[in-house]
Amino acid sequence: xxxxxxxxxxxxxxxxxxxxxxxxxxxxxxxxxxxxxxxxxxxxxxxxxxxxxxxxxxxxxxxxxxxxxxxxxxxxxxxxxxxxxxxxxxxxxxxxxxxxxxxxxxxxxxxxxxxxxxxxxxxxxxxxxxxxxxxxxxxxxxxxxxxxxxxxxxxxxxxxxxxxxxxxxxxxxxxxxxxxxxxxxxxxxxxxxxxxxxxxxxxxxxxxxxxxxxxxxxxxxxxxxxxxxxxxxxxxxxxxxxxxxxxxxxxxxxxxxxxxxxxxxxxxxxxxxxxxxxxxxxxxxxxxxxxxxxxxxxxxxxxxxxxxxxxxxxxxxxxxxx
Ligand SMILES: [Zn+2]
Numbered sequence: 001x002x003x004x005x006x007x008x009x010x011x012x013x014x015x016x017x018x019x020x021x022x023x024x025x026x027x028x029x030x031x032x033x034x035x036x037x038x039x040x041x042x043x044x045x046x047x048x049x050x051x052x053x054x055x056x057x058x059x060x061x062x063x064x065x066x067x068x069x070x071x072x073x074x075x076x077x078x079x080x081x082x083x084x085x086x087x088x089x090x091x092x093x094x095x096x097x098x099x100x101x102x103x104x105x106x107x108x109x110x111x112x113x114x115x116x117x118x119x120x121x122x123x124x125x126x127x128x129x130x131x132x133x134x135x136x137x138x139x140x141x142x143x144x145x146x147x148x149x150x151x152x153x154x155x156x157x158x159x160x161x162x163x164x165x166x167x168x169x170x171x172x173x174x175x176x177x178x179x180x181x182x183x184x185x186x187x188x189x190x191x192x193x194x195x196x197x198x199x200x201x202x203x204x205x206x207x208x209x210x211x212x213x214x215x216x217x218x219x220x221x222x223x224x225x226x227x228x229x230x231x232x233x234x235x236x237x238x239x240x241x242x243x244x245x246x247x248x249x250x251x252x253x254x255x256x257x258x259x260x261x262x263x264x265x266x267x268x269x270x271x272x273x274x275x276x277x278x279x280x281x282x283x284x285x286x287x288x289x290x291x292x293x294x295x296x297x298x299x300x301x302x303x304x305x306x307x308x309x310x311x312x313x314x315x316x317x318x319x320x321x322x
Contacts, residue, residue: 027289043220066264078303081096092138098123098154107188162198165226168231209290228277228284229282260288
């Protein structure tokens with residue numbers, strides 16, 4: 001009986017050693033964004049706010065998230081949303097786990113369910129309701145990309161516009177196609193839900209080294225840029241709050257902050273399974289590294305890194321039910 005913990009420890013040590021052995025050195029340092037690239041101006045309204053809405057976690061380890069990570073370093077991936085409060089209408093970035101996650105998850109392939117453990121804390125729609133938030137204030141949900149763990153909560157907001165790039169809408173439509181790279185998606189009935197899609201196009205010019213952009217409110221406070229690679233239509237959402245507090249929601253460009261800080265990609269297998277275009281992911285990862293070197297005060301938020309959300313406000317504690 002007592003031999004098992006030892007066996008597990010030995011296996012873990014061997015796997016960590018192998019992961020380190022096989023891990024490539026950091027990607028080359030791209031250097032900071034050149035001084036010739038202007039820092040975009042933003043005029044966020046005084047009452048703008050940013051609130052983290054965690055809905056649960058996906059139990060992973062650092063060795064899964066980035067090259068050189070340890071199998072002993074437990075990382076509970078943040079699965080949730082971020083609420084942007086803006087007088088011209090609020091936004092949710094991603095939706096986290098929704099009320100129907102158990103049934104949705106049951107429609108995923110058996111192998112994926114076998115290697116995935118998640119905990120639902122509370123769906124975003126329930127948290128907002130219990131906090132007394134008027135859901136009518138929501139203008140749209142912006143998807144960083146069309147993966148299952150970012151979309152599960154969409155049906156909890158029926159009729160609410162879902163802003164997504166044309167590339168990721170097509171990707172979602174083909175998500176069950178044979179041989180499609182990337183993690184599997186939910187099957188029906190989720191895929192048949194009549195979501196109120198709004199195509200996110202990029203009508204604006206260059207933004208912090210990214211070629212195109214879309215300024216959601218026209219005041220520079222929320223600006224989306226294309227950052228394809230993880231999925232064909234992945235985006236980064238730059239948010240600037242009053243006081244020039246800058247955030248960058250980078251979706252799944254990296255799964256944990258180390259990806260950007262150490263300039264390391266996902267491990268080989270995860271890259272193959274998790275990215276539709278690993279080269280695109282690498283280019284955009286390095287682009288973000290340049291941005292971070294130029295704007296070191298910017299708070300960068302990988303969608304699944306709990307530490308990045310710790311800087312944000314939370315919803316008021318749920319009111320007791322009458
Ligand atoms: Zn993803």
